[in-house]
Amino acid sequence: MRRYTLIGGLMVAAALAVPVSYATWEASQETARASDASEVPLRPITPTETDRLYTAEQLLVKECMRRAGFLYNPSPRNPVPEHRNFPYVVDDITWARRHGYGSDLEEKRDRLAKNSANRRYFESLSPAQKSAVTVAMNGPTAKGLRAYLPNGQPVEHSDKGCTSEARRKLYRDLPAWYRTLKLTESLPGFRAELVLNDRAYLKAVTKWSRCMRTNGFQYPTPAHSRAAGMAGEPVASRAFEIRLAVTEAQCAAETGLARTAKALDRHHDGVLRRKFHRELAAHQKLQIAALSRAGAIVEPG
Amino acid sequence: MKLIHKVVVCATGATFVPIGTALPADAAPEHCPSTGYICAYDKPDYNVTGAICGWFNNDRDWSTCGEYSSGTSNMLNKASSVWNKSAGYGEPNNVNLYYNRPWENGGLSAWACIGQGDAWPWLGVRYFSWGPSGSGTGKNLATQDNITGHKWVNNCGDA
Numbered sequence: 452m453r454r455y456t457l458i459g460g461l462m463v464a465a466a467l468a469v470p471v472s473y474a475t476w477e478a479s480q481e482t483a484r485a486s487d488a489s490e491v492p493l494r495p496i497t498p499t500e501t502d503r504l505y506t507a508e509q510l511l512v513k514e515c516m517r518r519a520g521f522l523y524n525p526s527p528r529n530p531v532p533e534h535r536n537f538p539y540v541v542d543d544i545t546w547a548r549r550h551g552y553g554s555d556l557e558e559k560r561d562r563l564a565k566n567s568a569n570r571r572y573f574e575s576l577s578p579a580q581k582s583a584v585t586v587a588m589n590g591p592t593a594k595g596l597r598a599y600l601p602n603g604q605p606v607e608h609s610d611k612g613c614t615s616e617a618r619r620k621l622y623r624d625l626p627a628w629y630r631t632l633k634l635t636e637s638l639p640g641f642r643a644e645l646v647l648n649d650r651a652y653l654k655a656v657t658k659w660s661r662c663m664r665t666n667g668f669q670y671p672t673p674a675h676s677r678a679a680g681m682a683g684e685p686v687a688s689r690a691f692e693i694r695l696a697v698t699e700a701q702c703a704a705e706t707g708l709a710r711t712a713k714a715l716d717r718h719h720d721g722v723l724r725r726k727f728h729r730e731l732a733a734h735q736k737l738q739i740a741a742l743s744r745a746g747a748i749v750e751p752g
Numbered sequence: 753m754k755l756i757h758k759v760v761v762c763a764t765g766a767t768f769v770p771i772g773t774a775l776p777a778d779a780a781p782e783h784c785p786s787t788g789y790i791c792a793y794d795k796p797d798y799n800v801t802g803a804i805c806g807w808f809n810n811d812r813d814w815s816t817c818g819e820y821s822s823g824t825s826n827m828l829n830k831a832s833s834v835w836n837k838s839a840g841y842g843e844p845n846n847v848n849l850y851y852n853r854p855w856e857n858g859g860l861s862a863w864a865c866i867g868q869g870d871a872w873p874w875l876g877v878r879y880f881s882w883g884p885s886g887s888g889t890g891k892n893l894a895t896q897d898n899i900t901g902h903k904w905v906n907n908c909g910d911a
Contacts (some may be wrong), residue, residue, distance in 0.1 A: 512840070524774055526843050529906070535907045552904060560906065564843045573788060573841035585839040593798065593835055593871030604878050607871045614840070614869055636867070641883045644892075647885040676885035677911070678859030 492652065502528060502739060504621065507745035511617035512588070519587040520730075524568045531560045538643040540673040540715070542709035545702040551692035552680045559590065588613050592647050596626055598633035601727070602643065606633050621744055622737045631734035640722050645719040652715055655708040662702035674697060715716065756835050766867045780828045788839050789907065790847045790866075791900055792831040803830070808842070813900035815852050831886075835871040844906040849899045851880050851890025856900075860884050862891035864909030875899070882908060 454560055463641050496504070507524035514607040518605060534556040540552035541547050564570060573581060590609025607627060609615060614623060622628040645650055660671055677700050680692040687695075704707040783800035784791035788808055795802035805827040807818025815828040826828075838845040845868040852861035862880035872878045875896040885891045890898060 523840070526840065530843065531906070534908075534910075536908070536911065538909065560844065564904075567843050569841040569843060573839065581788060581839075582886070584841070585837055588839040588856075588871035589837065593869075600881075602879065604881075605871060605873060606866075608867075608869050612869070633867075633870075636908065637881070640865075643909075644881065644885060665825075672884070674860055674889075675858060676887070682854075682859055 462620040500742055503745045504750055507748040508617050508621055511620055512613045512746055515613035515616050521584050522572055530563050531556050539646055539712035540703040540708050541696050541700045542703045547696035547700045551696040553676050554681055554692060598630040600637045623740045628737050631730050634730050635734050642719045642723055646715045649715050651711055655711040659702050659704040659708040662706050665697050668698060788842050789794045789820055789837050791835045792827045793833045797831055798833050811902045814817050814901050819883055828850040829897050832875050832896060833873050835904045836866045836868055838868045840868055845906045846908055847902045848905050850901050851898055853900045857883050860889050864888045864895050
């Protein structure tokens with residue numbers, strides 16, 4: 452992995468040196484750093500713990516909405532569990548044979564959404580009731596909480612409403628939770644950008660593209676083949692989508708692109724985790740502290 | 753784990769009857785009402801004196817507004833601030849905001865992603881930070897005057 456270090460470092464610098472100065476963002480984080488979380492070992496919470504926190508938050512939201520006079524049905528965290536994203540290349544041949552690029556799963560997502568109990572309830576309300584429901588959930592304005600992403604991008608949310616109330620009960624320090632949540636959520640996007648521009652990835656993509664051409668498909672990158680496969684009727688048929696995605700996955704295995712992308716993803720994940728150690732540690736500290744409270748909510752008594 | 757199971761069952765099987773009795777008596781008229789829309793404003797900071805469009809469903813072409821419009825019928829490459837007013841009843845509740853429409857740039861477009869209840873006061877400092885890189889995709893460009901459409905998604909990484 453050492454050979455990636457220099458490139459990775461340069462790319463992180465490049466990706467984060469976007470228009471608004473990084474210094475602005477760093478300055479805005481000084482408060483967060485006041486309580487140094489570096490002594491907390493980084494322990495990403497497990498999928499089971501993530502489920503527990505999510506379910507507890509949903510139950511708190513439901514109870515808060517009930518007090519406001521509305522019904523809310525806790526939503527599943529992953530309504531379409533078989534759905535997957537492949538930001539670098541489709542690398543699972545079995546999955547590609549079944550789903551192509553996943554247009555069937557997108558349809559399933561939209562179908563489930565359209566028929567969900569929450570959606571039916573919401574759509575049965577009058578415009579005034581819909582407004583009241585949304586204000587009860589999100590708060591009356593987008594003011595009260597503010598976070599900055601690594602390149603200075605601001606994002607706001609109300610500190611009122613049932614979403615904020617539930618998170619305050621679960622995580623206690625709502626401003627810190629929001630600030631660290633938004634940063635944590637943004638990192639996969641930055642990580643993918645670092646991988647997609649990594650010289651090793653681009654080199655492997657050239658080989659992959661040659662393999663695709665040999666198999667009758669002319670696409671310079673996996674993003675191009677995905678776009679062609681997902682273009683929909685009449686441009687692309689379902690059979691074409693699957694044939695293209697399977698070839699993409701086979702070429703990704705044959706040319707080493709899948710392996711390279713996985714290694715680079717791990718590498719850049721490590722780079723970002725080290726760079727944002729304090730913020731990630733602060734986020735995990737809040738999550739871990741909330742686990743027992745979540746347990747009491749999910750499994751009372 | 754019993755309750756987790758119950759939640760899932762409940763989420764897929766229950767039927768609601770609207771009650772909605774807690775309406776504020778002094779509910780004021782709203783600009784881009786809080787009725788589960790993604791709202792786009794041609795002025796920063798959700799300024800209601802400018803043009804506004806709102807959408808409940810997906811729309812990858814903002815040359816027309818969605819269910820709500822005020823002062824315009826076109827938000828294509830005009831938005832300066834956005835507010836995701838999803839109440840969490842729409843499922844999915846995050847919104848991808850795209851640089852290109854599906855038929856542009858060979859279908860390749862970077863996107864920005866805004867969470868439920870989140871708002872971006874000035875798009876001059878919000879960038880298309882998700883999705884494919886490279887020429888014409890809009891990756892890392894500011895979203896100011898550059899958003900052409902949107903799609904509701906479960907997760908921001910969903911293409």
